[in-house]
Amino acid sequence: MGLKIDIDSKSFEINGLTKLVKTIATMLGHDVGSKQKVCEAKALRTTQLIKLQTNEEVKKILNGELAYDLEKGLVHSNIDRCAFDMGRIMPTFDPNEYPDTLSGKNDIRKDSNTFKAINLAAEILSESTTKPSEEPVEEDWFFSWREAASGFSSDYMKKLWAEVLAGEVLAPKTFSLRTLEYLRTLSQDEAETINKLSSFIIGSRVYTDAKNSLEANDLGFHGCLQLQDLGILQGVNSAGLRGVFDSNLTSDKQYVTQVVAKNLIMLLFSDVKRNFSPSCYALTKTGQEIMNLSKLPLNEAYLEEVKSTIEKQGFKIVTHLLAS
Structure with a gap:
């Protein structure tokens, strides 16, 4: 599920993925709507292309082998950090879009860990059919999560922190600050x-x-x-x-x-x-x-x-x- 393109109606389904985009944008001082608008524009352009191309091209587009660029035409799919997969447009978060996100300094390792966990959360939410709560994620909670998630590099622990973020986006107050601090002290074996x-x-x-x-x-x-x-x-x-x-x-x-x-x-x-x-x-x-x-x-x-x-x-x- 997630931000989904409907080829016939050109409608977009709003759910946990959209809420994650807005949450990250709001917390990190980014333009809330910019990434969403870019993804929607690319989705609409791709939709129009599907109607004009041959069946073989359509298959390749839907399989993610090809994408459409206004200047270059059909190209191998790598749509400017918006992955096209079977009609789904999914935003990808990059530390470069949010400068000085950690204590006013660009700590490359910590930023990398944090944004890898955020991107994993986006993947989880893109498949979720659960309707998110309208209640926003609390600012103190998000920054506590960010500080904790930034300290883990293993794939297993990044996935764990991604699950925590995805769960909190869908239902705020699912994980308390005390639980975040607890998880921060766990080893992978204990987890x-x-x-x-x-x-x-x-x-x-x-x-x-x-x-x-x-x-x-x-x-x-x-x-x-x-x-x-x-x-x-x-x-x-x-x-x-x-x-x-x-x-x-x-x-x-x-x-x-x-x-x-x-x-x-x-x-x-x-x-x-x-x-x-x-x-x-x-x-x-x-x-x-x-x-x-x-x-x-x-x-x-x-x-x-x-x-x-x-x-x-x-x-x-x-x-x-x-x-x-």
Whole structure:
């Protein structure tokens, strides 16, 4: 998705990518509309060209092999930092367009890290179908993000900071300043460990009765203790916590529900006075925010083991696959 050209109607779809363009332009003191106007002008020019060229030329244009320049005509595609890909015009951010962006100095390495993360965020948002909130990204948040993201050069960490920016553009206040500071102190190995945990989270909890699945993925007691030391989990070095499911919370419906990935899990109660209190570890507030970054699916073996342990206690579990 993103800034999208419609060949027939010549209309443009406004979403997270457009909001990112405006956010970066506003925060870094650039002309808010200039890049957008350039991209739209190039898109319209390309649209007109498509109607005039042969089918073979159209195919090459849509595949990104060729582009149209008013002076040079058909040329190999490299449209002045606006990539043309199957009809989508996507702006690219360059540090040279925003001089002295870091503490009044042109720190090449930091600027490079920052803008690589911004461009990755643009790619993420160009594929997003989520409608962004109208609430703007806070200035203090953006400059804290910029300072933090500028310190990381590895591809993995740049992608992580890009996900943070994209998530905040779509829904401001998704990631707190405290979480930004936390992420700033993480190593790549620690970030990867936290990301792995996301496949074992149901309702902000890790169900410890699913021991086989957890231990098979290095998330037994010692693995979870490490995650507690990292500030992601709580209750590990004690007797654990109890996640109370009370049928009375749903009145006479006699079930509680939990959305997990694309599954809706329903815990059915035969006795409305009966509660279910599984042993678990819980995510901290920081842990809950960081889980928003993960795109990993729920571990199926873990889900089946959780369901099995619950059913052994006399409860019934029903799982429904939600529509995409």
